[in-house]
Amino acid sequence: MMLAEKQTMDLIYQRPESLSDAITHYCPGCTHGIAHRLVAEVIDEMGLREKTIGVAPVGCSVFAYNYFNTDYVEAAHGRAPAMATGIKRVLPDRTVYTYQGDGDLASIGMAEIMHVAARGENITVIFINNAIYGMTGGQMAPTTLPGMRTTSSPNGRDVELSGYPIRMSEMLATMDGAGYIVRRSLHNPANIRKAKKAIRLAFETQEHGLGFSMVELLSSCPTNWKVTPNEALTFIADHMVPVFPLDDFKVHPAIANLKV
Amino acid sequence: MAKQLLKGNEAFAEAAIRAGCEGFFGYPITPSTEFLEHMAKRMPELGRAFVQAESEVAAINMVYGAVCTGKRAMTASSSPGISLMMEGISYIAGTEVPAVIVNVMRGGPGLGNIAPSQGDYYQMVKGGGHGDYFPIVLAPASVQEAIDQIGLAFDLADKYRSVVHVIVDGNIGQMMEPAELPPMRPLPKDVPEWAVNGAKGRAARSLSSIYIDPKDEEVTNIRLVRRWMEIEKNEVRYTEYFLDDAEIAVIGFGTAGRVASSAINQAREEGIKVGLFRPITLAPFPKKQIEDLSKHVKSILVVEMNSGMMLDDIQSIVQGRVPVEFFGRMGGVTPFPDEILDEIRRVNTNEAVINGQVRAEWLDRLEKLIEEGK
Numbered sequence: 001m002m003l004a005e006k007q008t009m010d011l012i013y014q015r016p017e018s019l020s021d022a023i024t025h026y027c028p029g030c031t032h033g034i035a036h037r038l039v040a041e042v043i044d045e046m047g048l049r050e051k052t053i054g055v056a057p058v059g060c061s062v063f064a065y066n067y068f069n070t071d072y073v074e075a076a077h078g079r080a081p082a083m084a085t086g087i088k089r090v091l092p093d094r095t096v097y098t099y100q101g102d103g104d105l106a107s108i109g110m111a112e113i114m115h116v117a118a119r120g121e122n123i124t125v126i127f128i129n130n131a132i133y134g135m136t137g138g139q140m141a142p143t144t145l146p147g148m149r150t151t152s153s154p155n156g157r158d159v160e161l162s163g164y165p166i167r168m169s170e171m172l173a174t175m176d177g178a179g180y181i182v183r184r185s186l187h188n189p190a191n192i193r194k195a196k197k198a199i200r201l202a203f204e205t206q207e208h209g210l211g212f213s214m215v216e217l218l219s220s221c222p223t224n225w226k227v228t229p230n231e232a233l234t235f236i237a238d239h240m241v242p243v244f245p246l247d248d249f250k251v252h253p254a255i256a257n258l259k260v
Numbered sequence: 261m262a263k264q265l266l267k268g269n270e271a272f273a274e275a276a277i278r279a280g281c282e283g284f285f286g287y288p289i290t291p292s293t294e295f296l297e298h299m300a301k302r303m304p305e306l307g308r309a310f311v312q313a314e315s316e317v318a319a320i321n322m323v324y325g326a327v328c329t330g331k332r333a334m335t336a337s338s339s340p341g342i343s344l345m346m347e348g349i350s351y352i353a354g355t356e357v358p359a360v361i362v363n364v365m366r367g368g369p370g371l372g373n374i375a376p377s378q379g380d381y382y383q384m385v386k387g388g389g390h391g392d393y394f395p396i397v398l399a400p401a402s403v404q405e406a407i408d409q410i411g412l413a414f415d416l417a418d419k420y421r422s423v424v425h426v427i428v429d430g431n432i433g434q435m436m437e438p439a440e441l442p443p444m445r446p447l448p449k450d451v452p453e454w455a456v457n458g459a460k461g462r463a464a465r466s467l468s469s470i471y472i473d474p475k476d477e478e479v480t481n482i483r484l485v486r487r488w489m490e491i492e493k494n495e496v497r498y499t500e501y502f503l504d505d506a507e508i509a510v511i512g513f514g515t516a517g518r519v520a521s522s523a524i525n526q527a528r529e530e531g532i533k534v535g536l537f538r539p540i541t542l543a544p545f546p547k548k549q550i551e552d553l554s555k556h557v558k559s560i561l562v563v564e565m566n567s568g569m570m571l572d573d574i575q576s577i578v579q580g581r582v583p584v585e586f587f588g589r590m591g592g593v594t595p596f597p598d599e600i601l602d603e604i605r606r607v608n609t610n611e612a613v614i615n616g617q618v619r620a621e622w623l624d625r626l627e628k629l630i631e632e633g634k
Contacts, residue, residue: 020464049459050458050459050460050461051458051460052458053329053456053457053458055325056468062470065466065468066466068464069459069464070458070459070464071456071457071458071459071464071465071466072456072464072465072466072467073325073328073456073466073467073468074466074467074468074469074470075321075324075325075351076321076324076347076348076351079317079318079321079324079348082313082317082318082319082321082322082324082325083321083322083324083325083328084325085285085311085318085322085325086283086285086309086311086321086322086323086324086325086326086327086328086333087325087326087328087329087456089283089309089311089322089326090282090283090309090326090329090331090333091329091331091457091458094457094458095458111314111315111317111318112314112317112318112321114314115313115314115318119311
């Protein structure tokens with residue numbers, strides 16, 4: 001009787017094929033897991049798994065290559081866009097994307113990210129902006145908010161001493177080589193759904209050969225922000241979104257009209 | 261294919277193309293720029309990848325990405341640019357993927373100048389980047405030799421999944437001389453079993469230089485050292501000139517060795533029993549051959565275009581069996597044959613002694629030479 005009932009059940013939720021079954025090292029409440037899943041779902045839905053090469057950064061997602069069930073390489077700190085360029089140029093028919101945090105992309109890798117966009121390199125970047133260096137234990141990042149306490153801005157980020165947060169999406173949208181640049185957030189289900197659609201459109205941009213694409217994802221770091229996971233999500237909505245507005249900064253007309 | 265009058269850097273670039281290089285990533289820097297310019301012209305017409313990167317840091321990481329797919333790829337630069345690449349070179353070594361890097365060396369340290377030098381010996385031969393790794397280092401002395409060794413460099417890189425440096429000084433990069441290019445090799449159809457190129461019909465692969473557990477890193481280090489010992493056994497290359505009856509052995513690599521051979525011709529005419537030993541692989545270094553040499557000659561004269569970097573290696577091999585003398589020019593100055601001839605005459609007339617003052621005495625002689633306007 002029980003067996004018969006089981007057989008009629010539909011499987012409605014499972015791990016995407018593009019994710020491996022490894023247990024991640026991410027902290028409880030961290031949104032990396034959500035971002036990984038969204039990327040993997042999009043790769044699955046677009047049927048790209050067997051032609052995708054990911055480029056992992058240095059930072060908390062340094063082990064991304066263990067968590068995705070696609071080919072992967074692990075770059076030096078900040079150099080993922082350069083490595084992705086090398087891969088894409090010798091294998092132009094593959095899908096190539098980088099997965100980078102704010103320290104990796106907006107600090108040490110600033111030159112590489114700006115130039116990969118300027119060249120209109122046909123790759124996709126998933127940019128995790130959680131306003132802090134997670135892996136090294138909570139130091140100030142280029143996207144740390146004014147007044148935000150970190151281990152290297154213990155009294156709060158003083159803009160007189162250490163400047164202002166960098167808005168990467170706005171800056172990259174000025175590049176002629178960019179085809180799709182948007183910022184989304186992972187702080188609640190509605191925004192997560194919007195983030196997934198943006199990731200889909202970013203990969204569509206690449207598959208249609210429309211140039212550089214990037215989705216910036218506002219993300220949480222409860223461990224280093226020293227708050228609970230729930231408080232971290234509220235912090236994104238209340239404090240990060242006002243500094244980093246959720247918007248489409250550049251969308252190629254062909255992508256704007258795309259139905260997915 | 262017949263000999264043509266070829267410019268060094270352009271000929272090396274063409275040699276790389278004919279050896280199957282499918283990706284070139286570089287940044288302009290004198291005296292290596294013609295290499296990049298030739299690639300800019302030729303690679304697109306062959307449907308191969310060329311990118312002028314935003315920096316040498318980016319260039320080497322583009323090479324890193326390209327070689328991870330199993331394709332042959334390379335960069336060429338000059339001393340300050342190579343310094344910037346050292347991060348990426350260490351990652352390439354740590355990931356055990358093959359890469360060829362050409363260094364057309366110039367005077368330094370710092371911004372230095374654009375004149376020919378061998379001052380990067382330590383950086384190239386001893387590793388240069390962080391961590392435990394051993395690059396193969398080839399040091400050709402002519403345009404023809406460099407052409408031949410660029411093909412060899414790709415083969416060695418693939419065979420040992422190793423970083424291979426081809427180091428020439430600005431003279432060899434900039435000079436024109438008759439040389440013959442090899443025929444175009446067909447591109448390989450097979451993809452190496454480690455390459456990352458999309459997991460089509462197979463399990464996903466990843467390439468990385470990270471081994472977070474020190475025990476795993478140590479196992480990797482052991483594998484790299486064992487591979488290096490294999491390279492030391494198989495790949496030592498050198499050339500000898502008039503060494504059979506020589507009482508004085510001059511040892512020099514690249515341009516310094518080539519200039520020394522002119523001096524040796526003249527010294528032979530004067531009846532001085534002198535010959536040349538020119539290492540072609542600076543790593544693996546011809547240790548055994550130099551040790552044997554030191555048992556047959558009365559003295560050794562090391563000639564370099566640096567402050568005596570290879571000298572240190574030779575002294576450690578010779579271990580005081582015979583006196584080791586030194587002559588070098590630095591800062592982008594190329595020695596003239598007559599300067600080396602004077603050194604050969606000096607070593608021939610005044611019996612060389614071992615007094616631990618080789619470098620100091622050379623500096624005194626060099627300063628005198630400079631005072632004389634040489």
